[in-house]
Amino acid sequence: MSQHHLGWLATVGLVPMVTMPADADPLKDFCVADNSTGLTINGFPCKPAAKVTVDDFTFGGLTKAGDTNNKNMAPAVTPASVIQFPRLNTLGISAARIDFAKGGINPPHTHPRATEILLLAQGELYVGFVSTNNTLFATVLKAGELFVFPKGLVHFQLNVGESPALAFAGLSSENPGTQQVAPALFTPDIKDEVLEGFRINGKTVDMILEAEFRDM
Template structure:
């Protein structure tokens, strides 16, 4: 019995030493490293570091994709640093789209607040998981898999997004192919698109080469 009590006491002391810091509010004036931002000193932390109001208003959907994505990632919301979560707001006009993309750093969950959204993802064995979602529906997109959302309704749509990281990262497939100087002939060989289509997409998305 004394051995058990001694072990229990040791575990309590060890855990209390491991949890000496309640949070690590990001010091946005310092460079971000692989492990995130360094911490502000406790004397510099205020309640404002744990509050963000940037998602309160609809975004401007007058864009190429007829969609607006406003993010609450750690670079805007320093209280998220080290907590493993973040959020975003998506507003889509009728026909608007969040194009095929991935988040290498997190899984994603969406909650439909208004309208109707068709959403899906593609698994690593190329199976498609597709669903039309209505208000109140939730869908999850596993980390690293290609996924998308389209407003297939007749009215403005709006959904909330949560991520399992304070900085989930994003790579949009169309931008990765057509918004840079990757030579057109290489894109044509690796995607089986013809030269005219590659040049059209590069002109549309600002690429060259």
């Protein structure tokens, strides 16, 4: 086979790699989700355009502080994803309000479908993420500062200030998903031998499982 043909075949072979698609861009000005249908196959159907009003483009769900009164010191996360704010359908973006009590912690978790940018509006937060080579990137945020958590990486926030803290997050998916690391792994359905890979013994695994399900 000639060098010319070999070069042509190599070029053709690379085309699928170069043209692999990302999430599709919207083909309409808007597609307000019609959640009444119950269909959620990788998105929601559109509400008929004739029934869309200006109210569909406004969401007041982040105006009120969440309840942080719980024994686990967990923050109150108020999401504004396509589920709560149907107008976000097809736009690839969402938001959340996060209220922290003094000492409150948002434990290690991931957003499998989104990068998150966090704006601290009030207080002080120790925030960080761990890269895939297990490098920690962490700092203390002051009010008005931003921090970004790359898509899919384990990250956390801890209120280290002397008062409650308030943050707002923007996420690069209308349905980013959240997976808490500890509850995802420490479940009776996973064999103890697997969890002992955290360099803990079976007795410690049992203690963690007992505490995990006692606090649920």
